[in-house]
Amino acid sequence: MPKDTFLNLPKEKQERIIDAAIDEFATHSFHQARVTAIAEQAEIAVGSFYQYFEDKMDLFKYLMEAVVQKKISYINRDTMENKGKYPFFQLLREAFSSGIRFAKENPRLLPIGLMLMKDKALYREIFGEHVDKGIDFFRQMLEEAKAQGEIDPAIDPRLAAHMIAGMTFSLSDFVYADGKVDQDDMAIIDQMLYIVENGLKKK
Amino acid sequence: MPKDTFLNLPKEKQERIIDAAIDEFATHSFHQARVTAIAEQAEIAVGSFYQYFEDKMDLFKYLMEAVVQKKISYINRDTMENKGKYPFFQLLREAFSSGIRFAKENPRLLPIGLMLMKDKALYREIFGEHVDKGIDFFRQMLEEAKAQGEIDPAIDPRLAAHMIAGMTFSLSDFVYADGKVDQDDMAIIDQMLYIVENGLKKK
């Protein structure tokens, strides 16, 4: 919820500010990140910063919401809208592949997301009490899949959801650590899915 | 490397300080954590803190090393020493079960570990350049298992190692989020292993 002053800014300027913020938060924890540094890199006056945002947290929240939006934007719309029609493992494949595409194209956002994910206090401040939407998302999918008989009835959806969520982090880490994944990315996803699928599916 | 002054302190006092430090680091990032708060909670003078430790980082490093030691202490010694003799999935089971026991008995250490794991700069400061021992550990195990024909030859050990490492985090998270896991912990591990085993093993 930045102020209107920010939203009325020319897009180019908005982007300069957002970019500067991303750079700062990508390399510093929320508390270490300096408003002054952001303003400097964005080539705006510090005072202006406070005409655009309530305070540092205000910008950070805005950033996080934007990140979430962006991440969602990577998910195939059709898949999104017709979730019910697709088999579980195909949805999972879409989730992973959108995740990896997002990670590859927005590498600077990864460390911010990770940091946030691990700082529960911060997370709660931003997304409220209910602590992990990602896990819930997978859990729901798993429960439906279980109901459809797609996966092994012995599986505890809660645990499996945690595992899968963890894997998406692994994927990100993997991409991030090894830099540009020039091999066939799909091959990686396929392998991961292959493992998960073998692990979960009904026998 | 705390100073001798600290090591000569009565155990009870040492613990008070360590406990206070854990509490502070569990709820604040390294930079956000305040020496003063630690001193206050431990009921010592700030000056005393600096007679015990070089500075905040010194304490943090000490804490991290202690955590690593403690974590290692949860691993069954026999398993540790005769790694070669056991089948891969048994070793994995031991790794998971020691991890979950550690997590359950030291819940306050989890957030610190997670935070550290995600702050690469801090991690490097403490454990040096070689960035992820955990992943390396699993990778090596996987390569040997692959050579032994225990796992699917199509598996990329590097990727699988990332996945498994990610899962240990999931496990911790799971334990942490749900608090005291009063159900049969082993059942959880078994389920996770069941999934992983089905995913990885040679068919």
Next chain:
Amino acid sequence: MPKDTFLNLPKEKQERIIDAAIDEFATHSFHQARVTAIAEQAEIAVGSFYQYFEDKMDLFKYLMEAVVQKKISYINRDTMENKGKYPFFQLLREAFSSGIRFAKENPRLLPIGLMLMKDKALYREIFGEHVDKGIDFFRQMLEEAKAQGEIDPAIDPRLAAHMIAGMTFSLSDFVYADGKVDQDDMAIIDQMLYIVENGLKKK
């Protein structure tokens, strides 16, 4: 090298700060001098101080350079530029008289200069390795005068330079200790020169 922020300040404010700094450094050694005291006396916030200067040393260096400039400004320009044309003892007279004028008109700067002169480590930090420009200056003058046959060939210019440099301190001290020298200042210089001249000149 204060920051631009300082240089852009209204002269009046700059002076208030410089004055406060001089007062503080005149009565305290560099390490004893407190930034807070300077800020208080100058009636600025401590934070402002750090918008003007990098740190305490930055201010001190600036001050010292300003002092040197000011001291130089007291030397008659013509004498400065046509050094070669004037006889040694006339140059010396000019050096002494400019020194005494400087001392009389800037009494608060004296103790700072003296303190600096005696703290070799500090001196080096500010003016670099080459430790005593004043002495070198006199030595050079003496060597030329010796070559011109103006002074006794038995004189060791190095020693004499030390002596003369020492005397300039004496002069300053004299002025400083006795406060406003209301007697004829030139008479003092003349007497000093009379002594030195009789001591050095060729017989």
Next chain:
Amino acid sequence: MPKDTFLNLPKEKQERIIDAAIDEFATHSFHQARVTAIAEQAEIAVGSFYQYFEDKMDLFKYLMEAVVQKKISYINRDTMENKGKYPFFQLLREAFSSGIRFAKENPRLLPIGLMLMKDKALYREIFGEHVDKGIDFFRQMLEEAKAQGEIDPAIDPRLAAHMIAGMTFSLSDFVYADGKVDQDDMAIIDQMLYIVENGLKKK
């Protein structure tokens, strides 16, 4: 005025402490000098320090008085006692030569003396209001010499005293800067005296 505890200490220990103190004060201003550093180097406990001396200043004063005593001890006793009988320039020669001997044999004391000499506030704290005994000493000598007709009646004893005192500093500096003066020291003194004598004596 150290406490009796100090004076009762075995000479060897007293010296270790004094030496450590000299080293510390020779390299740091009074305020920069650390009691802890002195205790460490002297291999005594900090607590012990405070059983020997009231505080840091107490030690410093004691040191300064010891230095003065030591300096005096370099002056030929006969010269001291029969001051009246000797001609002025011979006394001056004795003063200079004792000074140079002292400087050469106690090089570490020089920077301390210089520092003190330039920190009027400190000086006053230690030697009381009357600011410069050295200058007074020379002034008195000069007045007597003037009365005896030994020196030029036009000379102002006050100024000349300042000059001569300044020169003793020059001498010290000279010795200190150039390290071990292996040339004939007396030659240096003679030259200095030659200059001074020619400058001052009655014509």
Next chain:
DNA sequence: GATGAATGAGGTTTCATTCAT
């Protein structure tokens, strides 16, 4: 008398935020 841990006031510096132009 000796020890060295304990104390806390005080100093420097940073930085989010406000203010005046």
Next chain:
DNA sequence: AATGAATGAAACCTCATTCAT
């Protein structure tokens, strides 16, 4: 709306001195 100086509350850390054994 834009600017960037001004502010002052912390934070870290040091060290003279005291205290308890």
